[in-house]
Amino acid sequence: MTSTVTHLPRTACGKRSLLCRIRDALQLRRQRLQLTRLSDAQLRDIGLTRAEAGAEARRRAWDAPNHWQW
Numbered sequence: 001m002t003s004t005v006t007h008l009p010r011t012a013c014g015k016r017s018l019l020c021r022i023r024d025a026l027q028l029r030r031q032r033l034q035l036t037r038l039s040d041a042q043l044r045d046i047g048l049t050r051a052e053a054g055a056e057a058r059r060r061a062w063d064a065p066n067h068w069q070w
Contacts, residue, residue, distance in 0.1 A: 025061035032057045 016024075035043075035053040043053055
């Protein structure tokens with residue numbers, strides 16, 4: 001499954017718009033769910049166990065990495 005990432009412009013104050021943040025949260029959710037669809041061999045290739053992939057998939061959309069700018 002492929003998807004095209006489009007970047008929406010930042011607001012004049014330099015902060016990300018609400019629309020951008022919602023779009024990013026939804027994209028993160030889709031990516032996390034895709035982890036659960038990977039085979040055990042594919043998970044091994046990226047260095048994850050089935051349990052780790054499941055734990056990541058259960059995280060909330062607003063629980064994003066610290067380096068993300070919300």
